Amino acid sequence: MDLSFLFDLTYLVSATLFVVGLKRLQSPATARQGNALAALAMLVAIVATLVENDVLSWTGILIGMTVGSLIGALAARMVKMTDMPQMVGIFNAFGGGASALVAGAEFVRIQQMGAPMATSTGLSIGLGSLIGAVTFTGSFVAFGKLQGLISGNPITFPLQKTFNALLFLAALALGAGLSGAFALGGLTPLTVFMVFIGISLLLGALLVIPIGGADMPVVISLLNSYSGLAAAAAGFVVGNMVLIISGALVGAAGLILTIAMCKAMNRSLANVAFGTFGGESATAQVASGDKPVRSIDAEQAAMVLAYAQSVVVVPGYGLAVAQAQHELRKVMEILEERGVDVKYAIHPVAGRMPGHMNVLLAEADVPYDKLFDLDEINDDFQRTDVVLVVGANDVVNPESRSPQSVIAGMPILDVDRAKNCIIMKRSLSPGFAGIDNPLFYLDGTMMFFGDAKVSMSDLAREVREA
Amino acid sequence: MGEMVVGLYVFVLAALAGSEVISKVPPTLHTPLMSGANAISGIAVIGALVISAQANTPIVQILGVVAIAMAMVNVVGGFMVTDRMLQMFKKK
Known part of the structure; x- marks a missing residue:
């Protein structure tokens, strides 16, 4: 049997490990193991390549591998x-x-x-x-x-x-x-x-x-x-x-x-x-004008949340910008201790990349079985007492259901179907799409203005006392 | 069949198998999936190693070493940061 056949088999083992590793990524429970399997696949492939080829000079190869590995490890840690x-x-x-x-x-x-x-x-x-x-x-x-x-x-x-x-x-x-x-x-x-x-x-x-x-x-x-x-x-x-x-x-x-x-x-x-769409600073004119909104403070928000049976949190990127994930988790833990049913609804574009918000919440120790994506949670909103929207806007804008809107047809979280909705936000300013959000003016909606981190700490204190 | 055609068969079948497996990755793991894919795309290191091993001139050698370094950043950085993220995912 010639040697190249053995090497080809080794590469096949490596390729198989890559696929099995990716398959383990199908559940958070096995994902870490899957990542390790893929890393093992890479190691097998690298070693096989080094053994198979007659290396003329090891110097360059070792320098390249060392420098690259060090930079990569440093970046991954920092x-x-x-x-x-x-x-x-x-x-x-x-x-x-x-x-x-x-x-x-x-x-x-x-x-x-x-x-x-x-x-x-x-x-x-x-x-x-x-x-x-x-x-x-x-x-x-x-x-x-x-x-x-x-x-x-x-x-x-x-x-x-x-x-x-x-x-x-x-x-x-x-x-x-x-x-x-x-x-x-x-x-x-x-x-x-x-x-x-x-x-x-x-x-x-x-x-x-x-x-x-x-x-x-x-x-x-x-x-x-x-x-x-x-x-x-x-x-x-x-x-x-x-x-x-x-x-x-x-x-x-x-x-x-x-x-x-x-x-x-x-x-x-x-x-x-x-389409040259989606600039950072949408400048479209918003005719929010003088429509009345109901503004509440931390104490009132705490009352509404503490006496609810079910609460769904909708985090947006504003939450991460304000670094308020930990405070949010604390508020929700206090509510859970009071017997409130708490869930998190994550829109696919809530963060800055696919699944980003989930990682940010996992970092803040939110258990992953509390996180639900759009399709899983949308039917629950009509049975939800209070939705808490933090730093999100376009992804909860009911305008998307109107065919004339610039965001027409965009899948949204149907938070307007819940009994009450608390929106934590700096101001009434529009999101990326640059359009007004009718959700802010609904009867069941309460605006809780302020910086997410400050507001969330206030909320934690008030909920504890409620 | 030529080597190129065999390669194309492998490519297409791998892409189809990959799509089946990856489309079942839940949205909650999409960021680790992407950084893991980053790490796997560092597989280019294999090509860089083959080139470096057979390098016949300094230019080829330099190109090879730079390619090895860049690919290894992906391999080591990608797998490590993915692991760092995945260990944060806990069930209640």
Whole structure:
């Protein structure tokens, strides 16, 4: 039996472990084990690769592995949970960048050997470097927008879409030339390749700048998918099945999350990508005017909550901005001790990335079996005594049911069907969509104005005394 | 069948199997799923290692080492931060 067969079997073990690991992510109870299995899969693949290939020089390999591991470990320990979207954004960039470099290095290696390049190899190299480079710069722009280094507003210029389309066509043409589809005049293949990479890098940045900060959850999900596709292309370049399989898994994961995010906002992917919607500072005029709202203080809010039988909390990103998760959990624990039935309703876009709010609440020690997503909880609202909305707006706006609204059709949490609704918010200002929220003016609605953290501590004190 | 076509078969089937498995991940775990996917996309390190092992010139070697470092940031950072998040998920 020859050795390469053994290695192929080892890679199969690795690929299987990746899939089993992902399957364990289907429940919070087994998820940690699943993550460990995937890490084991990675270790098996790395060791097998190092043993299979006759390594000419270990120095570079060891330096690369050590430096990368140290940076990764440090980042994983230091990152704040509110900053997870940025971290995932940067990691997408590294994943895409690494795959592009693999494709590029293989291109240079083949050129220097002077060997003719097979069309299939050329194609994989072209795809790997194109997708990898687009992911690399696109992710950095997304990171910049999330971190506030670049304006969250859509950045546009005349003929932007035409220019991007031309760039894309130019990249395709150069890629086809490199794959041997036609002669490239007097230019050396290396020069053409550099231009090709340059165009791909530019394209990545230009594709993301017109997308608003509020749409970044969709963008990082999509770039996540791209980083997987780039890895799969790198797998075709070096002819390794475990790379192709893992790349496909990541590609699928990213795509599923992208679709979930689009559905949660009732937008098509094309609309997110080209709609220049979702700026950070919506400036639309709101005709809230002089409609009366009922404003209450902490003591009144505590009374309403303490004498309810069932309470559902709807946390929005304003809660995380105010860092009031812990205070919220304390209030709810006091209520539970009084015998109140407490649940948390999480809208898919409550945080800054898919599932972000759940992580922020888990960090504040909220048990995960108290968290319910939109489909699970929406029927419960009509039987709920009090809903407490903290720092959320568009996701509870009943306007979405009116066909004329800009958010028409967006799935919302039906909090207006509950008997009472307490809304904790700084002011009556609109959310990302820039429209007024009729919920604020309903009979059962009480506005509790103030900073979420201060209000929540006041509430904790009052509920304890109630 | 050529190697490329076999690769395409594997890619398509893996993507379909992956979709089946991943679409059942509950929304509450979507952030760890994404950071875990980050870690898995660090699989590019395998490609970088193959390239580095066969590097015939300094340029290829440098490209390979940078690729290894970038991919390892994802691998180590991704799995560690995912574990950090998942250990916070507790049942009452």
